[in-house]
Amino acid sequence: MTTKTTTRRGALRAFAAAGASTLAAPHIASAQANGTTWKIQTSWPGGAGLQIFKDWCATIVEKTGGELAFQPFGANDVVGDFQLYDAVKNGVLDAVNPFTIYAQGIIPAATFLTSYPLGLRNPHEFDVFYYGLGGLEIARELYAAQGMYFVGPVHHGPNIIHSKVPIRSIDDFRGRKMRLPGGMVAEVFTEIGAETTVLPGSEIFPALEKGTIDVADYVGPAVNYALGFSQVTNYISMGPPGFMSVYQPVDIMDITVSQSSWDALSPEMKQFVELETHAYSDMHHAAIQKADQEAWAKFEADGTEITRLTQDDVELLTEVAVPIWFKYANRDKDAARVFKIQLDYMMSGSLGYVTPEQIEGLTLDL
Numbered sequence: 001m002t003t004k005t006t007t008r009r010g011a012l013r014a015f016a017a018a019g020a021s022t023l024a025a026p027h028i029a030s031a032q033a034n035g036t037t038w039k040i041q042t043s044w045p046g047g048a049g050l051q052i053f054k055d056w057c058a059t060i061v062e063k064t065g066g067e068l069a070f071q072p073f074g075a076n077d078v079v080g081d082f083q084l085y086d087a088v089k090n091g092v093l094d095a096v097n098p099f100t101i102y103a104q105g106i107i108p109a110a111t112f113l114t115s116y117p118l119g120l121r122n123p124h125e126f127d128v129f130y131y132g133l134g135g136l137e138i139a140r141e142l143y144a145a146q147g148m149y150f151v152g153p154v155h156h157g158p159n160i161i162h163s164k165v166p167i168r169s170i171d172d173f174r175g176r177k178m179r180l181p182g183g184m185v186a187e188v189f190t191e192i193g194a195e196t197t198v199l200p201g202s203e204i205f206p207a208l209e210k211g212t213i214d215v216a217d218y219v220g221p222a223v224n225y226a227l228g229f230s231q232v233t234n235y236i237s238m239g240p241p242g243f244m245s246v247y248q249p250v251d252i253m254d255i256t257v258s259q260s261s262w263d264a265l266s267p268e269m270k271q272f273v274e275l276e277t278h279a280y281s282d283m284h285h286a287a288i289q290k291a292d293q294e295a296w297a298k299f300e301a302d303g304t305e306i307t308r309l310t311q312d313d314v315e316l317l318t319e320v321a322v323p324i325w326f327k328y329a330n331r332d333k334d335a336a337r338v339f340k341i342q343l344d345y346m347m348s349g350s351l352g353y354v355t356p357e358q359i360e361g362l363t364l365d366l
Helices: 009-018 020-024 047-063 081-089 100-105 108-112 123-132 135-144 183-191 201-210 221-226 259-263 267-301 311-329 333-347
Strands: 036-042 068-073 095-097 148-157 160-163 177-180 195-198 215-218 235-238 251-258 305-308
Touching: 036 047, 036 251, 047 068, 047 221, 047 267, 068 267, 081 095, 081 100, 081 148, 081 251, 100 108, 100 183, 100 251, 108 135, 108 311, 108 333, 123 135, 123 148, 123 333, 135 148, 135 333, 148 259, 148 267, 160 221, 177 183, 183 195, 183 311, 201 215, 221 267, 251 259, 251 267, 311 333
Parallel strands: 036 068, 036 095, 177 195, 177 215, 235 305
Antiparallel strands: 095 251, 148 251, 160 215, 160 235
């Protein structure tokens, strides 16, 4: 687990004073892990996502002059995806890099700490929520009640849908056996007729291969291609042009740490990890998008056909989604509190995604 030796406080004070720009370069090129080592597991099972994560973890020891190191693990290397939080609480892992939606089982408000159908639609909108509208403080409050510290969100991009049959409208989901991450997303698709099931990312390929499911959502093109999805599906379903995904357009991961591991860090090191997580989010998102551009050509070469839903489908899905938003928000006072911030933002002159007519008769239990 965590091991501690004397911290390099002076060096880290200099780092903190320099600010986030220091993150671009190693702190001490020849640093060795002679301080604290965190075991940290990601939800990425392979592909570009896992490699980017491992490459980032490898830089931490140099950036901190050896005071902190990250020992990275891929999905299922230590525990299963749905056991990540228990592993953090029990000291099996010091930190995790999960898909934030996985926290909804223990923190109902986590449904709104990541993308949900037809909600906030661009990465910068979630940055406004987290870093401008109080979302980060609320997330840390909720995770602290579970013995964990929410360091910050990590962007990677939208989720897309792979299928064995063409999906050209929302009617085509009816009767299909579909993998989803659960929660609100699954409920929206159940409402339009899909037979949904919850599986971690590492189990999607074998389920498609065996025919246990015939439609699956997962992350973006690069990771999904590396996981072999073009070998077991023939189609990718997208939103209308410019709207890659109507159901999870901005999927979010995060860095979460056990409270005891976090408390063992010096104030300077805590500041470093927070700044580094924010910088990693930007780098991770851009690197994933770059890899996605290369993956599209590979899918095309394999004969995968891309189909798109229409703006009419978006409007129909919105009619389905809005009352489900309120249903999930009213399950928990904290969920309602988080959702209200986002609803006000979506109804503001900045975005205009939601109109008063769309929420008529719907109330929040605050």
